[in-house]
Amino acid sequence: MLQVVALIWLEIKKLLRTPSSLVIMFVMPLLFTFIFGSFFGDVENRKTQITVVDQDQTMLSKAFIKRLSQDPIIEIKQASRSVGEEDLKEKKTAGLILIPEGFAEKITTGSSPVIFRHGPELTIAVSIRQTLDNTISQLMMKVKAANLWSVYSDGKKEELLKQLIEPRNESVVSVQSEQLSANPKTKQLSQLSQQAVGFSIMFLMFMILTATGAILQARQIGVWSRLMLAPVTRLQILLGYLFAFFLMGWLQFSILMVLSSVLFGIEWGDLLGMIVLVSAVLLAVIGLGLLLAGIVKTVEQQSAIGTLVIVSTCMLGGIFWPLEVVPELMQKVAQFVPQTWAMKGFTELMARGGTLGDIWEYVLILLGFAVVFLGIGISRIRFEA
Amino acid sequence: MLQVKELRKRFGDREAVSDISFTVNKGECFGLLGPNGAGKSTTISMISGLLSSDHGDVEIDGLSVKKNLMAVKKKMGVVPQEIALYPTLSAKENLYFWGRMYGLRGAMLKKRVDEVLEIVGLTDRAKERIDQYSGGMKRRINIGAALLHQPAYLIMDEPTVGIDPQSRNHILETVKELNKQGMTVIYTSHYMEEVEFLCERIAIMDHGKMIALGRKEELYQYLVGGTSIRVVTAGIHENWLAKLKEMANVQNIVVQEDTVILSTSNKQELIHQVIATAMDEKIEIQTLDIQELNLEAVFLHLTGRSLRD
Ligand SMILES: Nc1ncnc2c1ncn2[C@@H]1O[C@H](COP(=O)(O)OP(=O)(O)O)[C@@H](O)[C@H]1O
Ligand SMILES: [Mg+2]
Numbered sequence A: 001m002l003q004v005v006a007l008i009w010l011e012i013k014k015l016l017r018t019p020s021s022l023v024i025m026f027v028m029p030l031l032f033t034f035i036f037g038s039f040f041g042d043v044e045n046r047k048t049q050i051t052v053v054d055q056d057q058t059m060l061s062k063a064f065i066k067r068l069s070q071d072p073i074i075e076i077k078q079a080s081r082s083v084g085e086e087d088l089k090e091k092k093t094a095g096l097i098l099i100p101e102g103f104a105e106k107i108t109t110g111s112s113p114v115i116f117r118h119g120p121e122l123t124i125a126v127s128i129r130q131t132l133d134n135t136i137s138q139l140m141m142k143v144k145a146a147n148l149w150s151v152y153s154d155g156k157k158e159e160l161l162k163q164l165i166e167p168r169n170e171s172v173v174s175v176q177s178e179q180l181s182a183n184p185k186t187k188q189l190s191q192l193s194q195q196a197v198g199f200s201i202m203f204l205m206f207m208i209l210t211a212t213g214a215i216l217q218a219r220q221i222g223v224w225s226r227l228m229l230a231p232v233t234r235l236q237i238l239l240g241y242l243f244a245f246f247l248m249g250w251l252q253f254s255i256l257m258v259l260s261s262v263l264f265g266i267e268w269g270d271l272l273g274m275i276v277l278v279s280a281v282l283l284a285v286i287g288l289g290l291l292l293a294g295i296v297k298t299v300e301q302q303s304a305i306g307t308l309v310i311v312s313t314c315m316l317g318g319i320f321w322p323l324e325v326v327p328e329l330m331q332k333v334a335q336f337v338p339q340t341w342a343m344k345g346f347t348e349l350m351a352r353g354g355t356l357g358d359i360w361e362y363v364l365i366l367l368g369f370a371v372v373f374l375g376i377g378i379s380r381i382r383f384e385a
Numbered sequence B: 001m002l003q004v005k006e007l008r009k010r011f012g013d014r015e016a017v018s019d020i021s022f023t024v025n026k027g028e029c030f031g032l033l034g035p036n037g038a039g040k041s042t043t044i045s046m047i048s049g050l051l052s053s054d055h056g057d058v059e060i061d062g063l064s065v066k067k068n069l070m071a072v073k074k075k076m077g078v079v080p081q082e083i084a085l086y087p088t089l090s091a092k093e094n095l096y097f098w099g100r101m102y103g104l105r106g107a108m109l110k111k112r113v114d115e116v117l118e119i120v121g122l123t124d125r126a127k128e129r130i131d132q133y134s135g136g137m138k139r140r141i142n143i144g145a146a147l148l149h150q151p152a153y154l155i156m157d158e159p160t161v162g163i164d165p166q167s168r169n170h171i172l173e174t175v176k177e178l179n180k181q182g183m184t185v186i187y188t189s190h191y192m193e194e195v196e197f198l199c200e201r202i203a204i205m206d207h208g209k210m211i212a213l214g215r216k217e218e219l220y221q222y223l224v225g226g227t228s229i230r231v232v233t234a235g236i237h238e239n240w241l242a243k244l245k246e247m248a249n250v251q252n253i254v255v256q257e258d259t260v261i262l263s264t265s266n267k268q269e270l271i272h273q274v275i276a277t278a279m280d281e282k283i284e285i286q287t288l289d290i291q292e293l294n295l296e297a298v299f300l301h302l303t304g305r306s307l308r309d
Helices: A002-017 A019-039 A059-068 A081-089 A103-109 A125-152 A157-165 A172-182 A191-220 A223-229 A234-264 A271-295 A299-316 A328-334 A338-351 A356-379 B040-047 B069-075 B091-101 B106-120 B135-147 B165-180 B192-198 B216-223 B238-246 B267-280 B295-303
Strands: A048-054 A074-078 A095-099 A115-118 B002-011 B014-024 B029-033 B055-060 B076-079 B153-157 B184-189 B201-206 B209-215 B227-233 B250-256 B259-264 B285-292
Touching (some): A002 A019, A002 A234, A002 B091, A019 A191, A019 A234, A048 A059, A048 A081, A059 A074, A059 A103, A059 A125, A059 A157, A081 A095, A103 A125, A115 A125, A125 A157, A191 A271, A191 A299, A223 B076, A234 A271, A271 A299, A271 A356, A299 A328, A299 A338, A338 A356, B002 B040, B014 B040, B014 B055, B014 B209, B029 B040, B029 B165, B029 B192, B040 B153, B040 B184, B055 B069, B069 B076, B076 B135, B091 B106, B106 B135, B106 B165, B135 B165, B165 B192, B201 B216, B201 B295, B209 B216, B227 B267, B227 B295, B238 B250, B238 B259, B259 B267, B259 B295, B267 B285
Parallel strands (some): A048 A074, B076 B153, B153 B184
Antiparallel strands (some): A095 A115, B002 B014, B002 B055, B201 B209
């Protein structure tokens, strides 16, 4: 036992003593998350600012603006026409919605009542247009209803309309959120979370690659034979190394989890599920590292081949982008890399509020990878000098 | 007592060790001498259980390496031929780690690390990283790591290769002192001076075979009162070599580039003949020395080759 602990402590000490491994473990994943997470923008966390110019100034136009402002993807700012146009030109605002005089009449006649201007870079223009159309047609229905109603009753048309268009619980938002909770299986990780998880896994793999290289390096620097000379069993040596790799992995991943939630507000979801999932991922990754160490002769070869394997399988396994966007064939191939199942598990826990019960299949598959990789990797460790 | 019984090891179609047997008594310093590639390291690896033998066994105080490996490992301190230390850790950290691997802990571990640092003379520099050390200092810690658990048997494989004379002397003195204090030592080297200085009983190996075994005096008898004469010239001529080979006084002749080593039992006469023929053939002699009663000469006599070729 003493020997196993000594070996664990030694390996961890060697790792933390090397500045370059600290960079790989912590600096790189956080930096990459920051760069790629903010570069691509984040639909969920950041609203696009849109300027609205209300030249109509009627009850109806105000109701229209109020409804727009409840949309989750845009943030409404009101301004005069000249200011609004100036802002658009200087790109201080992403788009300009112009409500001209006579908005109410146009709504009833069905002709396009608002003008929406934006630059070509506004990627969510389509969905904003959609929102505009939806809101307008809802208002149109209500105006028509009020008109019709006033014909058959002696109620004042204005009063009726006012009651109808007052946004109550039937707002756009509530309809949308009902839809989301009705079908949570399609919800994806936000851009930022995707990057945080993806880069954490990738750099975890790089760290484990370096760490498992220690077995090859021990041979190269001669300490392997001294280990074999010491009165320790092969099992003790194996356990020492495996526990060391496992603890290093957890050390890195847990610190990344804390830092990314503090720095970027990433929510990692159910703790128990996360502990089980990360442990399964780690075992598979350690297995892969040992497997690679088992098929090459030197640390340098392991590092070169390992880097290639890690980057390519990360691309395949949906580490950098959701698998839903790649061709079907690739999605099929992706089933043979562990990262695919890891990402499914993380998505379940982080985006859909899943718990251990929702991810056990992914965990089992990851453990399957671990058994195969570790089996081959360990069997290829040469104990003789 | 350490008994090596008919050890044999084959690598592919090359027999690296063929039927090596010897016995090392408690408290003695036993030398294993032989040129590079003789099979010394392979023999040591089989004795220490690092390599399994194809045939034969080793018994240490009655325990078989094949059957009681763990018990045997605790009795032995092995100094590998290559430095076997973690280069990014300090000497002290290395010693603590290896001490733990031999089951030491707590106050005992600390005491032994301090003692070993004292023995190898590196107490002041114990906190420096191994990769900052000179070759000689690395060698000393490499030895120290094998002493931590106070082994009854110290097995050293060429512990002085490639180091400065000062470190070498320190190591030789250390080994002599440890042996004096009762530690049984097996010392492997291709430097005959070292083996001659340290060891009373010696085995000489060549091409995987044991070619001589005995006390120093017994080995010298191979020379039958003989001597070897080493002549370094500015350039050898075929005619001169032919003349030397014809001389009745020459028992053996070895040529290495511009150096000629002659074995003889009549050194005075031979020296005169060598100088006379060299003058005839206009050979410029740069050095001429007489090497008497040493293992180099024994090896030369037995194999017709010099130890360091
Ligand atoms: N692992 C190995 N595989 C193949 N050949 C080896 C191996 N180890 C040693 N040898 C060969 O066995 C012979 C003896 O080597 P070694 O025991 O290292 O000699 P020494 O220590 O006396 O210099 C050499 O010819 C060497 O090339
Ligand atoms: Mg050797």
